[in-house]
Amino acid sequence: MKRIVLTGGGTAGHVTPNIALLPALKKEGYDVHYIGSYDGIERKLIEELTIPYYGISSGKLRRYFDPKNFSDPFRVLKGFMEALNLIKKLKPDVVFSKGGFVSVPVVLAAKRKGVPVIIHESDMTPGLANKISIPFAKKVCANFPETVKYLPEEKAVLTGTPIRQELFSGNKLQGLDFCGFNRSKPVLLIVGGSTGSVIVNEAVRAVLPPLLDKYQVIHLCGKGKADESLNHIPGYVQFEYIKKELSDLLDAADVVISRAGANAICELLALRKPNILIPLSAASSRGDQLLNAESFERQGYSYVLKEEALTGDSLLNAVDAVYSNRKTYMETMSQSKLNNSIETIIKLIKDVSL
Numbered sequence: 001m002k003r004i005v006l007t008g009g010g011t012a013g014h015v016t017p018n019i020a021l022l023p024a025l026k027k028e029g030y031d032v033h034y035i036g037s038y039d040g041i042e043r044k045l046i047e048e049l050t051i052p053y054y055g056i057s058s059g060k061l062r063r064y065f066d067p068k069n070f071s072d073p074f075r076v077l078k079g080f081m082e083a084l085n086l087i088k089k090l091k092p093d094v095v096f097s098k099g100g101f102v103s104v105p106v107v108l109a110a111k112r113k114g115v116p117v118i119i120h121e122s123d124m125t126p127g128l129a130n131k132i133s134i135p136f137a138k139k140v141c142a143n144f145p146e147t148v149k150y151l152p153e154e155k156a157v158l159t160g161t162p163i164r165q166e167l168f169s170g171n172k173l174q175g176l177d178f179c180g181f182n183r184s185k186p187v188l189l190i191v192g193g194s195t196g197s198v199i200v201n202e203a204v205r206a207v208l209p210p211l212l213d214k215y216q217v218i219h220l221c222g223k224g225k226a227d228e229s230l231n232h233i234p235g236y237v238q239f240e241y242i243k244k245e246l247s248d249l250l251d252a253a254d255v256v257i258s259r260a261g262a263n264a265i266c267e268l269l270a271l272r273k274p275n276i277l278i279p280l281s282a283a284s285s286r287g288d289q290l291l292n293a294e295s296f297e298r299q300g301y302s303y304v305l306k307e308e309a310l311t312g313d314s315l316l317n318a319v320d321a322v323y324s325n326r327k328t329y330m331e332t333m334s335q336s337k338l339n340n341s342i343e344t345i346i347k348l349i350k351d352v353s354l
Contacts, residue, residue: 002353003031005090005115006051007106008098009042009058013263017120018098019045020162024346033090035083037102056082058102076105083109094118094353096345097137099130111136116352120345122161122262124291125150138352141345143262143338144295159345160338161266168271170251178245179237181216181252186323188215189253192222197259199307200278201225204257207312212236215319218249255322257315260289260296260304269301269336274329276318281307300332 004025008014018034025032036042038055046053057079083105087095095110095117097103110117120141121130134140140151141159148156176182188211192200201221204211211217212235219238221227226238242249250256250271258264260279268275277296279289296302303322305314322329 001029001031002093003033003090004349004353005033005035005087005092005095005106005110006098007035007095007103008100009036009040009102010100012041012045013122013261014098014100014103015042015045016164016263017122017162018096019049020164021096021342021345022049022051023165024342025349028346028350030349033092035086035102035106040102042100042102054086056086056102056105058105076101079105080108084112087113087115094349096120096349097130097133098122099127099133101129104129104132107133107136118345118348118352120159120161121147121151122266123147123288124295125288127286127288139348141348143266144292146291146295157344157348158338159348160269160336160341161263162342162345163267163270167247167250167267170247170249172248172251175245175248175250175252178248179216179218179252181235181237185214185216185235186254187218187252188255188257188319189218189220189249190257191220191264192225192259197222197278198225199310200257200259201227203310203312203315205230207316208233208236210316211319215255215323218253220249254326255319257319260293262288262292265292265296265302266338266341269296269333270339272330272333274322274326275302276315276322277302277304278307278310279304299336301329301336 006018008018033052034046035054037058057075087109092115095115097107097119107117117137118139119130119133119137122143124144124147139157140155141157142148143161148158190204216235220242221238223240226240256268256273256275258275260277277293279293293304297304303318305318
């Protein structure tokens with residue numbers, strides 16, 4: 001039986017694509033192990049799936065001044081030594097890295113032990129952790145056609161991102177019933193990311209009455225960001241977080257408003273969901289969401305509404321425009337070449353682990 005080590009962490013986006021690969025890896029007979037940080041979000045997500053999990057020390061690599069810049073290199077070095085011992089003990093045939101700073105020691109340790117590495121880059125341009133790791137990889141998977149030019153030609157493979165298969169099993173009627181909705185009006189789903197978005201939440205709530213004239217609204221607003229004064233408004237429901245029922249809510253949605261994280265928008269693409277992307281501004285991120293959104297808009301998959309242009313009127317106009325043209329968006333998304341990502345990545349894993 002071949003053995004694979006998965007790594008990646010720090011945010012859910014560095015874990016969920018690994019989770020999406022698990023059924024296919026098990027079907028191919030791989031013995032799956034996971035290396036992450038001691039107490040990052042990846043630990044809880046992976047241990048829930050009863051996958052053997054190993055924690056290592058992790059430090060953040062920063063481009064800016066921070067007092068931790070003096071201590072974190074020692075944590076990274078410790079993590080490298082721990083990863084080295086784990087790779088020696090587990091003897092994997094291949095390592096698949098989804099990125100995040102915890103993955104760097106694992107990739108370096110695998111290279112030291114002669115274990116082939118495949119890296120997946122979700123965003124338009126590689127983040128710092130993957131930039132460090134790419135020279136030590138056999139192949140680098142990319143989400144966007146534009147990303148390939150930033151990667152070594154002999155390593156780059158356009159794959160898209162692995163999508164959790166349970167998202168395809170949603171039931172529209174169950175989603176409507178869960179929200180207390182019916183088929184009288186189309187459904188608008190707002191997803192502000194795992195922690196929610198104050199800016200998006202405020203924009204939606206400011207125009208609830210005119211929105212509810214035409215649509216039923218499901219609002220995933222983030223932990224601690226619910227507004228109790230809006231409970232019991234007909235046609236509007238809010239949840240701080242949804243896990244088990246998410247596939248049903250997505251199936252019920254006619255239009256989705258979302259941030260532009262790579263995993264989130266690739267899920268919308270795979271599900272053929274007409275969508276409005278409100279990317280994080282350059283002032284509050286490294287600009288990757290702006291680039292992701294621009295790529296999807298250019299390919300005809302999304303309508304982009306930047307934070308700077310976000311008003312009640314612009315939001316209402318965007319929702320109406322996307323709903324009116326939903327069939328065009330769905331048809332364009334159905335022609336995407338990124339619809340077989342799991343199959344493509346599994347083939348890469350098999351090829352490098354021969």
